Amino acid sequence: MILQGKVWKFGDDVDTDQIIPARYLNSSDPKELAKYAMEDARAGFAEVVGQGDIIVAGKNFGCGSSREHAPICIKAAGITGVIAPSFARIFYRNSINIGLPIFESKEAAEAIEEGHEVRVDATSGVIEDLTTGKNFQAVPFPDFMQELIAAGGLMNYIKKNKMDK
Amino acid sequence: MGMTITEKILAAHAGLDEVKPGQLINAKLDIVLGNDITSPVAINEFEKVGAETVFDKCKICLVPDHFTPNKDIKSAEQVKQVREFAHKHEIEHFFELGQMGVEHCILPEQGIVGPGDAIIGADSHTCTYGALGAFATGVGSTDMAAGMITGEAWFKVPESIKFVFKGELQPHVGGKDLILYAIGDIGVDGARYMAMEFTGPVIDNLPIDDRFTMCNMAIEAGGKNGIIAADETTMEYVRGRFKREPVIYKSDEDAEYARVIEYDCSKIEPQVAFPHLPENTRGISEVGDVRIDQVVIGSCTNGRLSDLRIAAEFLKGQKVAPHIRCIVIPGTPLIYRQAMHEGLFDIFLDAGAIVSTPTCGPCLGGHMGVLAKGERAVATTNRNFIGRMGSPGSEVYLASPAVAACSAIKGKIAGPKEVLSK
Ligand code: SF4
Numbered sequence: 001m002i003l004q005g006k007v008w009k010f011g012d013d014v015d016t017d018q019i020i021p022a023r024y025l026n027s028s029d030p031k032e033l034a035k036y037a038m039e040d041a042r043a044g045f046a047e048v049v050g051q052g053d054i055i056v057a058g059k060n061f062g063c064g065s066s067r068e069h070a071p072i073c074i075k076a077a078g079i080t081g082v083i084a085p086s087f088a089r090i091f092y093r094n095s096i097n098i099g100l101p102i103f104e105s106k107e108a109a110e111a112i113e114e115g116h117e118v119r120v121d122a123t124s125g126v127i128e129d130l131t132t133g134k135n136f137q138a139v140p141f142p143d144f145m146q147e148l149i150a151a152g153g154l155m156n157y158i159k160k161n162k163m164d165k
Numbered sequence: 166m167g168m169t170i171t172e173k174i175l176a177a178h179a180g181l182d183e184v185k186p187g188q189l190i191n192a193k194l195d196i197v198l199g200n201d202i203t204s205p206v207a208i209n210e211f212e213k214v215g216a217e218t219v220f221d222k223c224k225i226c227l228v229p230d231h232f233t234p235n236k237d238i239k240s241a242e243q244v245k246q247v248r249e250f251a252h253k254h255e256i257e258h259f260f261e262l263g264q265m266g267v268e269h270c271i272l273p274e275q276g277i278v279g280p281g282d283a284i285i286g287a288d289s290h291t292c293t294y295g296a297l298g299a300f301a302t303g304v305g306s307t308d309m310a311a312g313m314i315t316g317e318a319w320f321k322v323p324e325s326i327k328f329v330f331k332g333e334l335q336p337h338v339g340g341k342d343l344i345l346y347a348i349g350d351i352g353v354d355g356a357r358y359m360a361m362e363f364t365g366p367v368i369d370n371l372p373i374d375d376r377f378t379m380c381n382m383a384i385e386a387g388g389k390n391g392i393i394a395a396d397e398t399t400m401e402y403v404r405g406r407f408k409r410e411p412v413i414y415k416s417d418e419d420a421e422y423a424r425v426i427e428y429d430c431s432k433i434e435p436q437v438a439f440p441h442l443p444e445n446t447r448g449i450s451e452v453g454d455v456r457i458d459q460v461v462i463g464s465c466t467n468g469r470l471s472d473l474r475i476a477a478e479f480l481k482g483q484k485v486a487p488h489i490r491c492i493v494i495p496g497t498p499l500i501y502r503q504a505m506h507e508g509l510f511d512i513f514l515d516a517g518a519i520v521s522t523p524t525c526g527p528c529l530g531g532h533m534g535v536l537a538k539g540e541r542a543v544a545t546t547n548r549n550f551i552g553r554m555g556s557p558g559s560e561v562y563l564a565s566p567a568v569a570a571c572s573a574i575k576g577k578i579a580g581p582k583e584v585l586s587k
Contacts, residue, residue: 013353013442017550021557022529026232026239028205040552060354063387064550065529066289068206068305089358089389090289094305144189144319158311159214 001122003080003101004130005052009114012058014041016091019062019070033069034076051078054120056112058084062091071100081120083127083138085109096145097154103127108136167417169325170394171360174300174414178283186324186423194224195299195409196278197312198286200268201229201240204247206306207287211250211313219254220316226258226277226286227251228268231525236532266497266523269293269381269465274497279403280395281412285309285318290465290547292383296376297403298395298413303384323389324423325360326351327416330367332431337581339475340375341467341545341565343367344382345436346428349446357387359423362416367430368393373402374471381466382547385443435580437543438563441551449568449580459542460485460573461554462566463494463521464528467545470500472566477509479570479584480516486576491518492534498523518573530555543572 018041020033027033038045038055055074061084062070071094074082082095085106095102101122108127112118116131125138141149151157168176168183176184178192199207204227219225227247232240251259258277260266269290272278282299284291289303304318312318328347348355361383368376376393383391393399394415403411437452439445462468462476473495485491493513495501501523504510510520527534528546536542536555541562544554549561562578571584 015548015550017529017548017553021552022202022231022531023552023555025202025529026237026243028202028209028243040557043557060357060387063353064289064384064548066287066291066303066305067202068287068307069202071305072206086354086357088354088387090303090305090384093308097305097307142189142321154307154311155210155214158314162315162317163214163216 002119003054003122004119005054005080006050007054007056007112007114007116007118008049010041010055010057013060013063014057015064016062016067016070017064020067020073025067025069028069030072030076033073037073037077046077049077049079052080053078054118055079055082056109057082058109059086061087063088066090068094068098071095071098075100083108096148099153103138105136105138166421167419169360169362169416169420170298170392170414171300171325171362171390172322174281174283175320175322184322186322188322189319190322191317191319192283194285194312194316194318195282196224196226196284197309198226198228198268198272198284198288198291199309200231200288201233201244201247202231203287203306203309205243207309207313208246208250210307210310216314219313222255223257224316225256225313226272227256228260228265228271230265230267231529232531233265233524234262234522264498267465267468267525270468270496270500273297273377274499276403276406276408279407279409279411280399281414285312289384290381292388292391293377293381293465295380295383295390295392296373297399298393300390300392302390323358323360325362326356327362327364327422327425329425329427330363330365330430331427332367332429334367334430335434337567338433338435339565340371340378342433342436343430344379345438345443345446345563346433348382348386348443349436351386353385353442353444354387356383358389361386361388361391363391363393369396372471373398374469377469378466385547435565435568437568437578438549440549440560440562443547443549443563452578455541455562455578457543457572457577458488458490458540459534459536460489460491460569461527461534461542461544461546462569463496464525464546465496466547467566468494468496470503472545473504473509475566476570477512479567479574479581480518481512483516483574485517485573489573489576490534491573492521492527493518494521494526495523527554529553543569543578545569
């Protein structure tokens with residue numbers, strides 16, 4: 001799978017309260033949640049973000065709450081992938097489970113600037129900054145997670161492997 | 166090679182003799198938990214794949230505690246969905262209003278979780294139960310859905326950091342100060358993906374409520390779980406409540422740790438975490454003059470009886486400053502009743518505070534004390550992220566019940582010394 005889009009840049013330790021503030025968690029509808037994506041990190045983000053755009057952030061992206069609404073709203077807002085030097089544990093897990101592609105690369109996260117055009121090969125983890133021509137390699141996923149991703153997320157995997165017995 | 170307590174519990178639940186950090190395992194679960202925010206998403210997933218039954222109706226806990234008593238129509242609808250699911254699947258541990266308490270207070274109190282368990286919860290502070298010598302970790306809703314169907318979850322076995330708390334605890338310094346201090350030291354991602362194992366003579370003497378507070382905040386350092394080996398204090402707490410057989414694990418002498426960190430507690434004073442990260446900690450003597458508008462005493466971190474007693478000890482015979490709104494939230498109906506019978510409510514009300522029914526409420530800016538732009542709160546909760554308790558332009562300072570109560574009296578951030586030395 002190839003992702004290509006414009007980059008929006010965020011800092012270190014962006015927590016899930018900034019990604020989707022709790023005041024909007026009285027809904028679990030992705031479309032509704034998408035309206036408030038990243039609101040407390042950057043007001044009005046949902047209005048400017050385009051389909052296919054990519055987030056590049058600092059370390060420990062998605063720290064804090066376990067709310068799956070965080071990767072869900074980012075995905076529903078049109079973001080196709082997130083690149084960061086590191087992800088908080090539950091966010092990492094949730095993203096794989098729901099099928100939001102995430103990529104760990106310190107070099108890419110540091111070098112890529114806001115507004116750059118970026119292309120990512122989700123299978124190989126190769127990240128290309130088309131604006132500067134630089135290439136980066138994301139940390140590969142362990143085999144089991146590749147399997148989850150290939151199955152289209154955890155629920156599809158469970159359905160295939162655990163429920164039809 | 167020896168194993169840590171976390172590795173032993175995971176190995177036992179994966180049916181293996183041994184596990185190593187980094188290993189991916191599939192573990193059987195003793196309890197799967199969700200709340201009114203995370204369960205609806207899980208229930209949708211559960212139904213979307215066409216699951217018909219849960220793996221074990223006695224091992225699932227549904228606790229609508231965040232926006233309850235329902236603050237608006239949408240919240241009411243979310244809880245309704247959870248309630249209907251609970252009834253349909255005859256979920257034993259569904260907590261209706263009246264029985265409902267803040268999830269991480271009520272599960273241990275009701276003896277649903279105990280030593281040796283492996284627990285997942287669609288709530289990041291599920292790590293609280295590590296205080297009982299269990300492996301407990303927060304996950305998302307999809308993991309919860311999968312857990313409800315299969316009774317299993319996949320884990321990467323975490324590396325462990327061993328914290329050794331030595332020395333003598335200073336007066337009015339408790340579990341909250343110790344964990345804030347540790348987070349201040351290692352940072353909000355200092356234990357990312359790792360187990361935080363709390364040990365040492367100070368922990369051996371630490372009351373169970375303080376242990377819950379410490380394990381509760383493991384996630385604030387990025388930890389996968391916080392854990393304290395079960396000992397006599399633990400057994401005294403679980404005796405008569407925990408209905409299953411406790412299994413006691415201890416780390417081997419030669420277990421391997423990613424890091425060992427020692428703290429001399431004689432040097433730790435009451436701590437305050439400044440906005441907007443729990444790692445921005447300072448000792449109370451370095452806080453300076455910070456005027457506040459609101460104080461919240463409660464939450465899964467510090468909403469237990471001993472927390473309320475500490476707050477009452479300072480508020481007794483005192484008044485909260487005229488410009489302060491002081492909100493006290495007992496964590497469960499039982500704590501509420503005990504506090505009431507002990508006369509703590511009189512102390513709070515005489516001081517000009519209010520007492521709320523158990524709820525997460527203001528902790529996540531839900532209701533019952535949301536902050537306006539420019540307002541500041543001292544809270545005994547666990548997060549001070551931007552907008553956590555309301556407006557993105559508000560500020561939250563995290564502290565212990567002692568500091569929170571003293572701050573309410575002084576109208577600015579204050580420690581026990583300032584109140585007692587009058
Ligand atoms: S009290 Fe706060 S931190 Fe604890 S479960 Fe409720 S919202 Fe989460």
